[in-house]
Amino acid sequence: MHRTASSQRSDHGKWTLSSSDDEAEKCVNPSTSSSSSSVIRDESLPRYPCSDARKASQKRKLNPLKFKEAAHNKDVSPAKKLKSDKDDSGWCMSSSDEESKPLGKVKVKKEEQGPQETLQTASLKKTSSQRQTAQTHEKYKTPSDSRDAWDVLQTGEPFRFYLTKVNGIKPKYNAGALHIKDILSPLFGTLESSVQFNYCIDIPWLVKQYPEEYRKKPLLIIHGEKRESKARLHEAAHPYENVRLCQAKLDIAFGTHHTKMMLLLYKEGLRVVIHTSNLIHDDWHQKTQGIWLSPLYPRIAEGASISAGESATHFRADLMAYLASYNSPSLKEWMDIIKQHDLSETRVYLVGSTPGRYQGNDKEKWGHLRLRKILRENTSPIPGGENWPLIGQFSSIGSMGADNTKWLYSEFRESLRTLGTGVKPVGKTDPPLLLIYPSVDNVRTSLEGYPAGGSFPYSIQTAQKQPWLHSYFHRWKAETSGRSRAMPHIKTYTRVSPDSQELAWFLVTSANLSKAAWGSFEKKGTQMFIRSYELGVLFLPSAFGIDTGLYSVKRNIYSANEDCKNAFPVPFDLPLEHYGGKDRPWVWNIPYVNAPDTNGNIWCPK
Template sequence: MDRKRAHLADDNDENGGPSDKSTSTPRTLTHPISPPSKKRRLPDQPASDDKGKAKAVPDEAHHEAPAKTQHEAPSSPPKAPEKRRSPFQLTRIRDLPPELNKDTVTLPDLIGDPLLSECWEFNYLHSIPFLLSALDPDVRPLVKIHIIHGFWKRDDPRRLALAADAAPHPNITLHTAYLPVPFGTHHTKMLILFRRDATAQVVIHTANLIPHDWTNMTNAVWCSPRLPLLSSPETLPPNPLPGTPAAFQTTLLSYLSSYPRSVHTPLTASLRSYSFAPIRAHLIASVPTPSPPHSPSPVPFGWPSLPPVLRTIPTSPGIPATIALQISSIATLGPTDIWLRQILFPALAPSDHARVKWKVIFPTPEEIRASLAGYASGTSIHTKTQSAQQGKQLGYLRGMFCRWDGGGGRDAGRGRAAPHVKTYVRYAAAEEGKGEGGPRVEWALLTSANLSKQAWGEGRNKEGRVRVASYEMGVLVWPGLWGEGKVMEGVFGRDEVEGEGEGVVPLRMAYGWPLKGYEEGDMPWVATKAYDEVDWMGRAWEGWGG
């Protein structure tokens, strides 16, 4: 058999590869054979609601069932407690069977509502035809669409392609983000939606707005509840407490103020008219520094935004926790671990970082070869190991590396759907690998931010300022947001906790548990490196520049 050489388009996040020019990835099978003896077309729709369509579940579904009152008639049957659902949802994987797509979400679930009137779409990569295809066809030409991108060079081919695709559609407006720092990107992945029923919604996710990311790559979504229109605008408190709706709104408005006036002026004016009271989450964002002169921010961004809120979250006293950094790109961090040990790790564990077990979940070449799209999945996943400095970085990261597919205990059903999702999760170490339940979660962050100085910021300079290069957006949750005494537990293959679970907030897991460290000979996937060993579809990999 002649081996085919793969040299595919890139969905690069921060590491400087080519941009995505493809519109889809190959349809594959659900069992890992190479080459496949027979191809069959898998069902496109997961098993979910009675219409065969996966539903996005906003936070209003997470509310507890109302308690019984003393005025209820004695003959009234007792109400079963409403099951709480995960605040994070996984995106549907096209080539996995329905049983592995339970409770998952698609792009049409997010923006396909015929009541949608306005869509603000923030992202790194965009496909206008793909975006339009997800809208309800009856209102497609009527929805006001604003696309915010970071292609600031006027001759950037990606900017020119966006302009060409937008030109036939008078309802689409393009906006260019402010990017003052070299190597910075507009990496945020967010939707702000307005509907004709006088509600608004914020959606934070991890997928580029291209078919590749919504097909066979693992991504995740957080949806706010539908935010109701206020009878009159409310004044925000000056220093809202972390985790409160006011803190969420303040951070969002401050983040939006870093954009050109064509974005922040109309959008912030609209958002001030809605109530954020139903939200149970805290925003963690990054914006490039220096910020524009018109946008002095009252809240911190980048890694300095972490300690003020993480210090308020209860953790297990006296128990060394595990914090897992699960990312799709690792940038150049330096030949020593100074930035990790002195900057990022203390920000993620401000009270006990020296005692935390640190894990970095990143796929191996073997896992990329076995993924549904084979080597094509590797176009979205980046690190480098070829230079001497990169080799030193690999040396201090190696002891922390864990495989994407986990250790074979609790299966998340995403082992063959390569990761584009990014999560930072603190686990109670006493729960690691024990019992039949899921791991105990102390807090969880879903974000666009990879493991990089561009995303999180460098160390403070002599003036005490932190240099950040990129726009990022994430959402942080912890059990206390749902009430005193609640615990958060990882769940697998579904968004609900098994059994009654009245005191448990479930968190949908994207990777298997317990974590499985790299074995001898394991290496991280490197997209710039050539691989002669073929993937399950019989393709070798040239690597960029190969």
Template sequence: MEKTDDINENFSKSSVHSDATNNEQEETDVQPSTSNSFSKTCIDLKTSGKNEKSPLISELDSESNIDDYIKVMVPKEKMAEKLAASRPYNYFLTCITSSPATHNEPLSITFQEIFDPSLGDLESSVQINFVVEENWLLGQYYFAGHIDKPLLILYGWLSGTLPSISEKHPQISAHFIKPSYEIGIHHTKMMLLAYKDGSMRVVVSTANLYEDDWHNRTQGLWISEKLDPLPHSSEKKFGESPTKFRNDLLIYLSCYKLPQLQPWLTRIRKTNFASVNVFLVTSIPGIYNQTSTGYPHGHGRIAYLLAKHSAKINNDSPVVAQASSLGNFGRNKQDWLCGEFLKSFCQGTKIDQLEENPELFIIYPSHNNVENSHDGLLGGGCLPYQNRVHKKQRWLNHFLYQWRADRRHRSQAMPHIKTYCRWRDNKLFWFILTSANLSKSGWGFMTAENKKRVIRNINYEAGVVFFPKFVTKTHYFSMDESDSSTLVFPLLYDIPLTKYTPEDNPFVIDVLST
């Protein structure tokens, strides 16, 4: 299950701390203090789930072990065709083990398909993530035929023997990433794949690297095209995408200051990213000033991109947020959620309609949604919202909508995916797939520093933004086949949305610790 992290509502430049008993805290995905008994329960549930533990990688000596790692088997050498058919969005959901209808869905994939030979002959790779289960991940590489190839792992949760993995597997290097703020987490989910022909690929995901996240949970992935190396004589600026994806990726990876990433930075600079049609949006822990291009990270970055690239939208188009964790927003909805967060995400609204914010719809599973999931209440292991927080903000129920995904065969597969978008009348104006939950830790918050208004980012996060202007060269994405102006964008939940009834309440993780 997702772990919880606490952030003090009165966070200041002189006070960075975590207190499991503080009443002004917010949770996203991790609680740094392992002394907290509730958090310990969450961690145990997250890494155990309903499945038996994967065998040790040293025990893998025959194909008889494959079912312990790969729950959904799909034909090999088909992923390149599947990726080509997904254009121009290149957006997938993960297969759901207990939902056979997803196994053959064109826009559903397994972890193994990311390494399908049809995509290229893998030379080396980087896995950037939060929770990494060593045996499961190495099992995936083993069955893909890549266990002996160089692998760099950056992870955010200390567990198992990852710190010493290179002693047994010298081709693998693992590095724990500790954010500069005690309450922050390394929450990014990203893959870099290098191929023997000199090309590479980038994958931005919402899934941790352990079995449960690839089993019965709804996850999302964006997979780039195969990115070819540039000719040796090319100028540095050549090969950038219209969205400046390469530049933003270099900025993000450089923040780690890891020598092991230097060869990758060099490779990226010499790679042609011109085919990339999405923006990379990130959060890096720190304090950031506004520049001529807005704030560089968090919701401030979203505000700039929406104002610059979104089609002008009527104010009756809601902002729809869907996440696997909700933060501590306080007793007043205007403090952050309907204040700075919504203000950033409603940029793009027609200027003459900006005086009033659009509606905010939040999709988060109700208790009944989870109870009826494939794994029963344990299906809520990835939903760490706590009862003590909800008691202080029951006004939130007014914004909440149930998890319904019958059309994509995932109503019983609880969502660990995080998406944000804005639509009206079957017209989708923009879409974000990201690791960032609906919280201050995920998106940052405004504060004062030396009498200047700055944004403070707590977590490492990464996501991609789809704008029709760059993806389909239109003003919006079609959401219904009756509109053939663009290929239908593959939304994951059912529309119209299903609002909470007066009897509904959001699922709270406390029920799994009693």
């Protein structure tokens, strides 16, 4: 018996989603008995609270479904049956023409091999490659010697912006990157206590990332879990006497505690780390993430004015205001610690979001209006800059409304396009908006294969309501950094010149493309409504003493030949590559069964 199929036409063709019983049968592993394959037991669930998409990813890693077994099923997919003969560019969610391409080009050079031979050859090569990778990258899994750690810090100057290490790529592409073990290394300071702010937290894994001598130091974890997931988190923390938990208040529906920050108190001073990774193994293994690592802030000398520790970007005051929004006694202690340190060397601006409804002067404290305010007050108009494209990169997408005028253009783009206090251009001078989000093929051919899609929780329910949005999408591409196959969980927003040579500014943040993260207007624009906690840092050329007010684009982020002062290391390739006619965005909660991923598996989220 077939249930109804839903479809939606967009600029990229037609989506067809089948939820029939027949297709569900293709998501059963034939190598196991029906009683064990159709039900995935509770032990396959992650031991930490997380999203449904990540739970599905974890299940599939533990119980993969092989493509070669599904391919022997001669029955045509119900999704294929529903595809019209006239629908040449059909966006059939589980079987597009592009998805049907074999992975021979990715894993095997001899394209004339048959499908079965291709998979076997790919498997042999993968095994050999994994063995070689394990040997080659051994020293890159954990902090290297002192020279390597300090060399990494030097490569990040003056911006102190880093990517995370990726297991399975060439060592040269990890040369300027950091792992969480590097960040927590004794080489960066003698740790006395720390705070970890995050969304998804695996406490046993997190504790092991600290050097053994620091694993019993006081650790405060700020989270947003409630009810059952909160109970699981407390259960995970129970064996560790040094770990305290602090629940961020989330009284507004659909809000999350999404901020990713570390406060590290050393014997030598204080460090702030703002990044994009969850505190779980997968986010630090084979994904591209962003990190801003502050300088080591020294203690303020006794008798010195407290104002002496503030930076030109007002970073300390803004950080204190953000921590105060939690209204937590535990964080009040850390606010006192921050007051005792000199943060004057900070060159970035803090851009945060906290849940609530804000009016008057408070309306510009958080969210996209906070970004708009900083850009208005600290940048200048660029001749011809009204045509410079705006680029957004993210790993999750909220509901945008029926068309681009409902929020994306009317609010969000208005903030991103701000440059100084000049008059806003209108009409044909509107800057284009370019959005980077992985396509199905990006995910399928990634290092992790389909399970990487668990980090991109864009649902079919949301996607079908806004097919207009997908015409803005561009593929993930990072060949110059060797990271095209390391899926991007990083979130960045920037403004780039039409020739892709210069940047007006750059933001790395935890905030995805959603009203919950960035805020939306209420009461005819007099009130800002935000659901979630988010945090990021904004890099303005003026704060780094760049007289032109513009960064040049550092195309090869590992090159030592470019002007480090003016060249910003953009973590994706420019110019961007727009989705092709058969590309479609990754949607996590539908099956992809007609083409194997890099591990020879198919994707069945249920």
